[in-house]
Amino acid sequence: MMPNTKSxxxxxxxxxxxxxxxxxxxxxxxxxxxxxxALVTAGKKAEAAAALVEVTSAYAKAAKSGIVHARTADRKKSRLALSVNRIK
Incomplete structure (x- = not known):
């Protein structure tokens, strides 16, 4: 559909x-x-912890700019952190 107005x-x-x-x-x-x-599944706790920082930062930035809802980002960050803590 073509726009009808300048706006x-x-x-x-x-x-x-x-x-x-x-x-x-x-x-x-x-x-x-x-x-x-993939790092969590492989059981690489140190690498997963380092990657968690990157993932958490990316979700926070996406939430700040409105690309992802803030609660969605918080929920993801929380669950990803739990997955790192569960690695033995």
Whole structure:
């Protein structure tokens, strides 16, 4: 659908910018969380603890900029920290 007004054209441009930013950030979150979970599954506690810092920071930044809801980020960070602490 084509925008009918100038403001709608601007909204289309800004929406596309926001969509691309969201995809980039959420893709990064998925990627580093997957790497983190692989370390936890392998039982590498030291490496997982180091990766936890990176994952936690990424979620905090995403929540701050509104890409991920703040409570979602807090829940993820909490559960990921628990998974590190459960490694024997």
């Amino acid at each position: 709608a054209e601007r909204r289309v441009r800004s929406t596309e910018r926001r969509r691309l930013r969201n995809r980039r950030v959420t893709g990064k979150l998925r990627r580093i969380e997957k790497q983190f979970r």
